[in-house]
Amino acid sequence: MRLESGTSVIMRVEMDKQAVTFGELVSLIGRQGGDIVAIDVIQPGRRTEIRDLTVSVAEPSVIGALSDAVRAMKGIRLINVSDRTFLLHLGGKIQIRSKVPIKNRDDLSRVYTPGVANVCMAIRDDVNKSHSLTIRRNTVAVVSDGTAVLGLGDIGPHAAMPVMEGKAMLFKELAGVDAFPICLDTKDTEEIIAIVKALAPTFGGINLEDISSPRCFEIERRLKEELDIPVFHDDQHGTAVVLLAGLVNALKIVGKNIADIKVVVCGIGAAGVACSRMLLAAGVTRLVGVDKDGAIHRDEHYGNEAWNEFARLTNPDNEKGRLSEVIAGADVFIGLSRPRLLHNEDIRKMNSDPIVFAMANPDPEISPEEAGSSVRVFATGRSDYPNQLNNVLAFPGIFRGALDARARTISESMKLAAAHAIASIVTPDELNEEYIIPSVFNDKVVPAVRRAVVQEAINEGIARKVPSDFRNLD
Numbered sequence: 001m002r003l004e005s006g007t008s009v010i011m012r013v014e015m016d017k018q019a020v021t022f023g024e025l026v027s028l029i030g031r032q033g034g035d036i037v038a039i040d041v042i043q044p045g046r047r048t049e050i051r052d053l054t055v056s057v058a059e060p061s062v063i064g065a066l067s068d069a070v071r072a073m074k075g076i077r078l079i080n081v082s083d084r085t086f087l088l089h090l091g092g093k094i095q096i097r098s099k100v101p102i103k104n105r106d107d108l109s110r111v112y113t114p115g116v117a118n119v120c121m122a123i124r125d126d127v128n129k130s131h132s133l134t135i136r137r138n139t140v141a142v143v144s145d146g147t148a149v150l151g152l153g154d155i156g157p158h159a160a161m162p163v164m165e166g167k168a169m170l171f172k173e174l175a176g177v178d179a180f181p182i183c184l185d186t187k188d189t190e191e192i193i194a195i196v197k198a199l200a201p202t203f204g205g206i207n208l209e210d211i212s213s214p215r216c217f218e219i220e221r222r223l224k225e226e227l228d229i230p231v232f233h234d235d236q237h238g239t240a241v242v243l244l245a246g247l248v249n250a251l252k253i254v255g256k257n258i259a260d261i262k263v264v265v266c267g268i269g270a271a272g273v274a275c276s277r278m279l280l281a282a283g284v285t286r287l288v289g290v291d292k293d294g295a296i297h298r299d300e301h302y303g304n305e306a307w308n309e310f311a312r313l314t315n316p317d318n319e320k321g322r323l324s325e326v327i328a329g330a331d332v333f334i335g336l337s338r339p340r341l342l343h344n345e346d347i348r349k350m351n352s353d354p355i356v357f358a359m360a361n362p363d364p365e366i367s368p369e370e371a372g373s374s375v376r377v378f379a380t381g382r383s384d385y386p387n388q389l390n391n392v393l394a395f396p397g398i399f400r401g402a403l404d405a406r407a408r409t410i411s412e413s414m415k416l417a418a419a420h421a422i423a424s425i426v427t428p429d430e431l432n433e434e435y436i437i438p439s440v441f442n443d444k445v446v447p448a449v450r451r452a453v454v455q456e457a458i459n460e461g462i463a464r465k466v467p468s469d470f471r472n473l474d
């Protein structure tokens, strides 16, 4: 079981009241580094009693010894120890609810047969009506095959589900978008394409999530071509949008020009490729990509076609070598790979005022503790450190805008507009090393991203509907 620091667990214990007092149990837990913060009596009794104790601990490492000590105590039976995060996941995190009640026959005959048949026929006569008369109007599929889940890798579709449920929650909580998690038990590119195409009548948009590279490129390209609803691989484009927003602001702090900097991107997978493309589009000229076998360069022919194209577009000096070599003279490090790949001695080789975005989840390429003060601007993908560069800042607002405008796709300029909208939420007065990017909870983020996305969709003729707040503006 993985536990966060400063966490709490719930211990379900059965006490034999003749053999032990509750006070003795409390002091034992205290001696083992636990603090009881809540008590629930689950099953009272004269001789034995079952209680749930919420125990807070400063360090997760003490939980094993604490549990052993409780288990060994005379008169106590330790029934179960649960992490609160696990408890929150019992039965999943989302549910489907009706929007209208069914209280009588009249209601029934309208939501269901016979009334519903008229609605069906209206859609048969004009399929566009499915966008207004069904959940399509506000519903996105979050589709994964479980092959690149966070930085945990190929953990399979069942294990991917908690992340996809989490994404669905974020869609709803942050942007009011109904999202449904779908984890597919196949890694076959053609099969995934066929399944998503077959699912499309149910949804207004497709958010691909945690599908490993290079298959993710082909899957997204084909689905974009073959469907007339937005298809967006979040790990590519959501990440790229947020990264660009963060970099634009970080460069203001160090006073460097985007055209002059050297950027090293570690991990040339889904996120690394898309982020690099976005940086090149934004004006970066010296970008070196590093993957498992070192820098990607033009003297090698790669089995991965995305890397051959990457080599053509990046690394102007055709640098070779490992991360610890090509990092020399870099102004910016961007990690989209795996935990703990960057070390302090690497940072010391970087240019003055280094910017380090260690974005691997859940554990970054270098911890803030190790990076320490040697880094001028530091960011991770996590919510428990300052500067959270996470695609959650992008995807809810992007899909909110795309659905509201019934956009047929999400274009490059819609993404660029979203990036600048996010960056501009941080005002010059607010901008500092620990605040380059707005918080996920900043309620200006989703409306600003939505507005930028809708406006671009209208400008580019991608919008099939002009939302009411965009009408009669002149």
Ligand SMILES: NC(=O)c1ccc[n+]([C@@H]2O[C@H](COP(=O)([O-])OP(=O)(O)OC[C@H]3O[C@@H](n4cnc5c(N)ncnc54)[C@H](O)[C@@H]3O)[C@@H](O)[C@H]2O)c1
Pocket (backbone or CB within 6 Å): 147, 148, 149, 150, 151, 152, 210, 211, 212, 213, 234, 235, 236, 239, 266, 267, 268, 269, 270, 271, 272, 290, 291, 292, 293, 335, 336, 337, 338, 341, 359, 360, 361, 362, 380, 381, 382, 389, 390, 391, 392
């Ligand atoms: N903060 C965010 O918003 C955000 C968004 C997307 C992805 N990520 C993180 O980025 C990472 C990659 O995600 P992805 O979807 O691109 O996965 P991916 O599987 O497509 O790519 C991972 C890449 O890292 C490479 N890699 C593995 N070990 C390496 C090493 N030792 N040195 C250099 N490269 C190495 C792999 O070969 C692969 O190319 C994950 O940790 C993920 O959590 C963060």
Ligand SMILES: O=C(O)C[C@H](O)C(=O)O
Pocket (backbone or CB within 6 Å): 148, 149, 150, 151, 163, 210, 234, 235, 360, 361, 381, 390, 391, 392
């Ligand atoms: O899920 C996240 O927190 C961000 C991103 O989509 C990832 O895969 O790491």
Ligand SMILES: [Mg+2]
Pocket (backbone or CB within 6 Å): 150, 209, 210, 234, 235
């Ligand atoms: Mg992801």
